[in-house]
Amino acid sequence: MARGVCGREVGFCALLPGGHVVRFAILGPLRVERDGVEVPVGGPRQRDLLALLLVRPNRVLTADWLADALWDGRPPASAAVTLRTHVAGLRRALEPGRGHRAPAELLRGHAGGYELAVPPDAVDAVRFTALADDAAAALAAGDAPLAEHRYRAALALWRGEVAVGLAAVRADVAGLVEARLVAREGLGTAAVALGRHHEVLPDLRRFVTDHPEREHARGQLMLALYRAGRQTEALAVYDEGRRVLLDEHGVTPGEPLRALHRRILAQDVPALVTPPRAVVVPGARQAVVPPAPPRDRHDAPAPPPATAAAPRAVEADGVRVVGRERELAVLDGVLVAARHAGGRVVAVVGEAGIGKTSLARVVGARAAAAGTPVVWARCPDIGQTPPFWLWTQVVRALSPDGVEPALAGFTGPFAVDRADRVDPSARFRAYDAVAALVHAAAADAGLVLVLDDLHAADPDSLLLLRYLAPTLHTSRALVVATLRPYEHDPDVVAALADVARSPGHRRVHPAGLDADAVADLVRGHTGSTPSAAAVDRLVTRTGGNPFFLTELLTSPEDPPPSIRDTVRRRLHALDDATRDCLDLLSVAGRDLDVAAVGTPSPAADHLVTETAPGVVGFRHPLFAEATYADLSPTRRAALHARLADTAGGLLTPAELAHHYGRARDRAAEHLRWTLEAAEDATRRLAFEDALTHLDRAAGLLTDPAGKLAAHLRRVALLQITVGVGSDAVAEAAAPAHHLLARLGGARPADLAATLWTLGELACNRADFPLAADLATRLLAMDGDALTRTAAHYLLGVTAYFAGRLADAEDHLTTALDHLDERLLRGQTGRRPTLAVHEFRALVRSLRGLDAQPDLAAARALAERTDDPYGRANAELFAGWAALQEHDVAAAERAARECRGIGVRGHMAHFVTTGDFFAEWAALRRGDAAGPAAVRAAADGIYRLGLRATRTITVAALADAHLVAGHVEQAAALADEGLTNARALGEHVLTAELHRVRGLATGDAHDLDTGRAIARAQGAHLLAARFD
Structure with missing residues (x-):
């Protein structure tokens, strides 16, 4: 462990063999630094894996738990292999110099799981917790100056929202968020105790406005206002808090706040603040509460001090009651x-x-x-x-x-x-x-x-x-x-x-326990805090019933014998028809129309109920599980087949695939409905569900052509859900490369789809020679109109990035001539992106022509073909055109659209690109948060694996810095862009990069070179900037 080498006053890092220092940050965007340099850690799943390990460092996390967490409770069949791939990727990123056979120092493997072995203080969240604990202890001991210093150091570690969004660690993240709020309260308390009430009033006001239910912060605001001579405002703050607590929570303020209110009314607040007392809550961190007022000898005994959060569990007669x-x-x-x-x-x-x-x-x-x-x-x-x-x-x-x-x-x-x-x-x-x-x-x-x-x-x-x-x-x-x-x-x-x-x-009428109460119950039985995903599963299975929960937690069997035996006893008392009805309902796994399962007799009312007119369901999922567990394997398989055969009109494609998959000798139907389930999910724009079904179908298919089609569909969906050119897309496309070689005399349609998909990926990965070769092979085929469109489209895209603008426009115009809109309807998520109008807009923009007609045509085409991804893409390209044209207002509009689209559609690529458009526009206007924020936003576009367009973003950054007067940064960025252009063959903005560097350094040769390149390319937009 090394102290003080990470640029923080109170900083710790992991010191690896060879003296390398590694530092991890999750209190904001996920960040890893090695020797002070940020380390790229791969695509979204790989970053999520690292985040899970960072939230629980130095603990062995089982592979099953990690897979369940990464896929939010629905891991695909290939989860184990994919997890090992991501682990290997993280190891390469974190310890690049480690030999192939050398043991991993950081990400260690164990039997059945993995552990991120780092000094705890190498993780900013752990450092924050330690500093906040030190601050609370200092405040409790009366050392307000030290408490303030520690609180400030702790809060300075936060750079934004916690970078972990997975349900499995929701409770851990919530704990960090709560600790941050407590630290902010503590900082205000320390400042008021030091007599700086005037200074902290604005922060306290904002905090209480954002968190009106936090009584301690409200008390500190009242105290600060009173000491500032604003007694009336202090009393008004109390009245507002009382109304909020009463109206929204049905409670009145706690005694400490009421006592402070009484003392302010009596003008009996001492001039100096007594250091707050620490109230110890078993099993919780310490919470700071205001000091109790001095008691008069006639006062009634003071009530026990209120805590920050009252314990939810109550003990009585040996019974623990929660929630x-x-x-x-x-x-x-x-x-x-x-x-x-x-x-x-x-x-x-x-x-x-x-x-x-x-x-x-x-x-x-x-x-x-x-x-x-x-x-x-x-x-x-x-x-x-x-x-x-x-x-x-x-x-x-x-x-x-x-x-x-x-x-x-x-x-x-x-x-x-x-x-x-x-x-x-x-x-x-x-x-x-x-x-x-x-x-x-x-x-x-x-x-x-x-x-x-x-x-x-x-x-x-x-x-x-x-x-x-x-x-x-x-x-x-x-x-x-x-x-x-x-x-x-x-x-x-x-x-x-x-x-x-x-x-x-x-x-x-006590109802089922909520998630927080279930978590309390689990902690009481196990001594550990369950994951949010585990709590959700328990709530779903038991309906929050405390007895069922206790039985699940204490029984080594699942379902517990007590519940299973109770259900079995009741089942065996039923007539054959009703028992058959309940057996079939347990196989269904959900409420069903009585037309599908029959009408149970009243004798079954204690197990099932009518959940809607003509619809019957089990009173508890555990009853269904116990009924299902009582079935023999042969009867289960027969019932699955019977339900799928007879209730097909009432079941979704995904349900039919599920039931045929559990029936015997129904492999053909299983495959058919699995593929149909993928189609159905795609139609509903449920792309993640579609990916899950396609993963399963790929494992069921045996013929190479069918496997190839499934893999190509997966690539198209991943382009939407993860991002174009991402590592995940490249990984999914790898089997298509191998299958293409095995196809031999494949159908032309299969071959064309493969060439198109791989060509699109090659463009986004900046492998332009490969993309051009695949496009040429595609053009040589005797394909349909869509095949010819795709071929010319890919050739146009590669020509654009190469800076051959005339060729690019010719190919893109030809692609539009061949385009048959009828072939595009309903194809979102089923084929690669076809952004012909969008790329022609970029080409025409650089040639000095109006890009807006093509962007408008792209939007109109998306509307006519009902293509939600096409609508999003049109807005994205409007932003790229704005960058080329230095149109700040258009970039801001595109930023808003892209961010909104990305959030609504769960498409991270649109959010990150929208963030960059916004930061670039802010820097161009002169009101950016700083160069670091703009660069971070630019890098965010490429963290998922996209390689193309990097020179475009760097050129836009370089120009913005030049306009802002940051000439050294502008020159450095132009150098970086020109290096990238040579490495990638992405020459479309080489002239712009020479222009910026020439102006930043005063190099006339650079300006002459850039002017010549712009003229040779026919980039009249860029050439005009040299005049």
Whole structure:
């Protein structure tokens, strides 16, 4: 480890053998530096892989987890091979000097996984955490100057948003974002403590405006305003916060903020600030809270300090309850109201396992802790509950001796028989006696009666509850009834209807736990924080049901035996037709029309439900999984085939491919529907889904021509989703090279498609001789109009980059002459890009002609052929034309369009290119953030692997720097561009580069050379700049 070599005051780096220093940054755009020089780390998947490793450094991450994370839970069949390829690429980038057989120092392989082995402080996120922790400790110790210094150093490491967008590490990223907010709050606290309230007021205002729910920051803003002599504004800030918390979250400010408000009202804020106290939250980082005001000897005891985030878990009677803050708030309010404003009934209604009894236990524990007696009565769900069994338990607990004669039937050894024989008048005397007993028991300290599983209560017990409920408001008793949905039971419906009319009645419906609560539950069982993807999967499988979640987390089997056995027991009680219906529904994996699976009998209502008119589905995905697990392999395969054969009209192509893939001896249908699923996804512009289906189809195909077609489709889709000329596209095109050699007497259409695809890739990878050769072979074929169009298009593109503008215009015009628009309809994602109008616009621009008619024609063609990618491409080329013509306003328009298109369509190439257009225009106007930002935006275009157009962006950068007066940078960039032009054969703007260098250095020879080149090319736009 080496300190201080990374250009940061408090910087650490990884020191490799040979003295090489490597530094990693994810607090902003992903960046790797080796010996101070940025290291290109490959295409998007490779960068995502590195980001995953950086978020969790020095930990072995399994290959399965990495694949799942990289493809967001849907890894293709080739994921393992692709992952190894990306690992090898990262190793080459990070340790270029490592011998082939030498062990990797940084990205180490382990059995079943990989580890990024670096000193923790080599990663900026880890350095940030350490600095922020030091700052918080210093602030807690009263050392405000050191705290401020550390906070500033920590926050200076952030260069933008965290560069990791994968769902698998969403929780990790959220933790970093939260830590940044805490650090910003801490910095404000330290500054106010040092008396610099005037200085930090603007920052505090912005922070509170952006994060109105953060009470500590609001308190610091109030304090700063008060110390600045603006007491009225400080009070207004409090009122605004109180409204926000109440309106949006249903809560009032915490005691620390209320205390500060009271002191400001009383003008009792000390002139000097007491250092904030550190509040330790188990399992969490320290949070800083404002100091408590001095207590007068008559004050009530101060409440415990509020923390930055209250823990979500509640322990009671050995039960850990998470994610029930809202429900417990209601129950706590009812508990207090029952003791002080009259008794009442609260019904907790929810499905089995949702946590009804756990909530009742928490309420009971809290009541007992406050000195209130708690009595439990349970209704066993066995179908033969004795009469009055619920109240028999209550009476025995409250009056074990049975002194009252009317209660004798509830307390003796033969209570059930005597209760069953009472006459009507005795029955009402018993009701009244039970009510009196409850009232008496609640008189002194209140009373909580928990009636658990009320849906299973006998009719007599329900009648007694209906008698008692209207009388409770004159007592201090709270009845907490837990029950499952009861709409099918008329006795329970009637009882709850009467109870609902009693004073103070409330009903609580606990739903499935949300993602945060599920993560808390997982942490409680495993001790580690789950990934966001894992949490999402658990929520989907269980619906957030706490019992199901606990069983999944604690059982070594999946599905857990407890759930599987419960479902199996219920399945075996069904008739054959209903069982067949549920078996077929479990194979479907989703809700289905009853026309496809049949109508289940009412006996299956506890497992399935009507989710929409005529549509049936399992109540929980786990029920479906358990049902599926109970099927033999032979029956599963038969049901998959039967569903695909009989319900085809109700299933999507992807679903048909799935079911035929799991049937036996249906390979032909599996392949057919896999290809159709790719077509369907492409039609819906779901290009990532289409790629997944094509990956699968490539593995199923056996004939070279079919494999070739699948690979060519993958290349066309990757051009859209990843970016033209990217490494991913080149990787996907590699099999096409090999298959082309094996085709021999291939169909002309297959050969033409291959030549076109590989020619397009060669253009984007700046391999112009190869592109010209492939285009010439394509032109020599006796192909259709589209083949001739493609051939002339590729020849026109290579001529443009070579600077042969007349040839380029001839070929592109010929391509348009051959173009048959009918062949383009519905072809997005099925063939390479055909940007004939767009390239002719660039050619005509350089020749001094108007480019706008061709750009308008490109937009119109995209509209007529319904080509969304063509629409996007027209805007992209409008930006390139603006660069050539130095049209700042047009570049700004193109930047806005490209960014919007890229974000909406998930096309990174358009976003990065739009960013460059915007930065170039800003530099040209003289208001750019700085040369580094412009260069970073330019480099962003090529990080994915694109090689063509590099001299165009460098020429635009060089000219912008020249206009801005940065002559040394302009000359250096022109040198770089000319070097690239020679290396790539990309001579289209060589004249411009000579012009910029000549003006920057005062070299007349450069100017003469550039003028001559422009005239020879017929680039009248460039030639005019020499006059």
